[in-house]
Amino acid sequence: MKNYKNHFLALLSTLLCISCTDVVDVDVQTAPTRLVIEASLDWEKGTQGNEQTIDLSASTEFFSSGNAPIITGAIIQVTDLNTGDLFDFVDQGNGSYYTDEFIPAVGHRYQLEVIYEDETYIAEETLFAVPDLTVVGQSKEDGFSEDDLEVNMTLIDPEEEGNSYFFKFWKRGDLLPDFEEFDDEFVNGNKVDWFYEIGEDDDTDEKEAFQPGDTVDISFYAISPAYLKYMRILINQIGGMGLFESIPVSVKGNCINLTNADNYAHGYFRVTQVVKTSYTFE
């Protein structure tokens, strides 16, 4: 529902004016640099999930270009709080920290600890089981536009309430992926149909609709309710906040700085189960 509402409000602004947007130069404030922790321990359903990577980088000025500065020299450890197992992530020297010993388990709670420049960051997260996702094919008439192709999927939401999901769609050849999230608040226990369509952007050519031959990679994650809240704000704010959308806010992740609370880290420590698939349009 919330997604629909947001989509509706975003569309309201487009209705107001056709071709009345342009790119302008704007002065913005600059916040102090923060550590960015991208600790996404994703267990692909049907695999062992032992190989995991955590990336560290630094935030930059909003309009600066180029890659984000990498962060090396940190010490990273993940603990399975149910079993007490410790997993060390080894500094690869390029901003990545790697382990091949991780043991994912549904329902387990994990703790992340990052020590960097004498400050300790911690976060906790629980792993949820993901239902199967079935790609049922493609269509034109089931999406937002009847002219554009979309890929259709279905899933069955489990009986119990409180399931949260996150989709990552990435059309091969595109620079950026697309995200969607939802929870079972309005669809609990139902068979849920989902589709992914890229709406043609007439103004900027930034977005091209799917053509036969295009391939899209689909990742479908079961996530924690806390991460859903985080991603909901983040996804909502990607691409900017229009006239009828919420006033943008800072998105705060779950990585707490124990040494200096104000110097919290951006990013998130998530532990998920994921279904990965892809689809090539005919």
Place this chain on the structure above:
Amino acid sequence: MSISNKTRIPPLIKICIGIISLTAAIFTANAQQSFTINGSITDIDNGETLFGASILLEGTTIGVVTNEYGFYSLSAPSGQYNLIISYMGYHSQVKEIQLNRDQKLNFELAEESTQLEEVVVTGDEPETVVLRKPEMSVAKMNIGTVKQMPVVLGEVDILKSLHMLPGVTNNGEGSGGLHVRGGAQDQNLILLDEAIIYNTSHLFGFFSVFNADAIKDMKLYKGGIPAKFGGRVSSVLDVRQKDGNNKNFEINGGVGAISSRLAVEGPLFKEKGSFLVAGRTSYAHLFLMLAGEENRASFYDLNLKANYELTDNDKVYLSGYFGRDVLKFGDIFDSYYGNSSGNLRWNHIFNDRLFSNMSAIVSRYNYKIGFDMEDFDWLASINNYNLKYDFKYYFNDRFKLDFGASGIFYEFDPGRLKPTSSESSINPLVLDQKKALESALYVNAEQKLSERISLKYGLRYSRFNRLGGQVMNEYLNDLPVRYNSALGIYESGVVIGETYYEKGDAIETFDNWEPRINIAYQLNDNSSVKAGFSRVAQYIHLLSNTTSVTPVDVWAPSGKFIKPQLSNQYALGYFRHINDQAYSVELEGYYKTVDNRIDYIDGSELIGQETIETEILNGESRAYGLELLFRKNKGDLTGWVAYTLSKSEQRTPGGRAGGLGINNGDWYNTPYDRTHDVSVAGTYRLNEKWSFGTNLVFQTGRPVTYPNGQYEYEDISVASYSDRNSDRLPAYHRLDLSVNYQPDRRENSRWKGEWVLGIYNVYNRKNAASISFGQNRETGANEATRTAIFGIVPSITYNFKF
């Protein structure tokens, strides 16, 4: 309805009258024998009652102005007088009277100009009255003034004209509504023939819901709100529909590029009554459809008014409004929203000094969003039923009393999900309906203490019962929102149980005493100073966390978790007429505080939200400013220059939820803060055929929230944002021009036509309605995208009347 007369007065009113007569006796004890004249003042051409026309006894300071229904009552010692009856834009009348008995005198005034507009008035009541009257912080505009101002897309818009006044701003293009003295949009009580209007705009602010052909006049109280009004802390906009021509059958209409309108009015029952029916519709969607555009937006509305004079002392009025906006986004969504209202009124004159009006009013705002693809509808509404009874007693020249009572019953339906087919994967859902009763009693006195000092003071007692019939959550430690100090965010409290409140029970009851006082001291014939204080309570709140208020935002009543907003406003003003009223200067300063102004926690979800209390923090706001209005009232060139210097800010500490609150609990700008606001409006009348109008507007940019950094996450660049409202959009400014041309009328033809050519935003300034930040999907670079709604917009409209 039974027709009352002096001998058949209901007991309660009898008691009231008894008390009043007693008081009156005290006030009149020392006066020599005096007599009263009363009656009504109307337009000679169409019988419309005139609100604010003045009756003055020449050579004295004894005078009075007509009320909303054109009624007046004036008492003076016996003697021979010249009565001067005047109203701006009309020829004054002088009548010699022998005041040796009480008598009823009705007057009909004739318009000065022969323009197409019903009434062309550039100012307010005549100076002598204005300067002496304690009323301040008020802007009264006649529809004629509004019709002369240049407009976007050729549609006359009273809200846009109000934006030209000091202390009144909009939220940028593409958003309706008003912000008065740094107040929010939901803090304005907007009344159309006394019915509450919840959403004032069509097509997100392109047009207002007020059809100029159906409107007679409007009065905006920016402060010094009379005790008869209550329920909103910032302002009252009192818009009144025309009664309808009771002399001749008349048709008004206009054909524009975007919309057209038609109004029909005429007498009923041998001039005992009259009616008016007015309609408007946009048809731009037709063109969009022809152009192959799948998204469409259109609106229509309908105004209705009828009145009938039962006896000399009894008149009934029926008025109605129905408006709809209809949106369609291809096959994805279809939506409608709008206000509807109806009002049945009964004016009764008990005697030559006591005027009364009873109203029964219903109004409703509702919307639907149909999610066609998902096969479900989202519906929400607010309804209210309002009964009020108002009296005005004219004791004597020095003392007048208003008093009355009102009750409003509210029904809030914050939202329901309705699957529209069995294939829908959406489960039905109905959010809790909420009910409340807002009641009030008030008394307000207008008193002339001396030739120089006059006072207006009143007291309103308001009471709000949030009624049961629903379940309310109970939270751990009674905290619906709590601060998660580890993560540094506000989140929903822990639900530990729920309580069901029976239908007969009140969930919560609030009451407030709201004193209002204004004082005027006349320095000399041409100038006066005035001061005022008012306290107002607001019990219902519009929930909106978006940059611009949207049509799908919902209202929520005060209750267990949302406290009533309470404002205190202090104002001081200096008023001066120059050169025999040819020019006037108004200078006012104000300071206003509002307690219990809520703001929303980061990531708040308001729509489809059962527990609003988990999304808000309680705070306060304050606003202060200086307003200057310089007017030229006479001559071929008329108009005004308005300047406002102001500040509007709010503070939302964590309070019991813990933490420092929003923006660390510091004061931050409200979205309606405008440091500078300059408006220039002018009309030049070249001759009988040609006239020209212009608007010039400059406003400091609206406070907004911009990014202050970026970081890489999940293969994209994510923006981090700075403190709420700590940046500003670029300044807003524009110039509009218009030309009115009235061709010669053919002899013996009743048809009068008029062409209006307008250019909105002449120098094509791209004023940002919003600036959003995101990553270019091709280059990956961050960029700022401006949305500017109107560039230069020429328009042409043909208005007619016969």
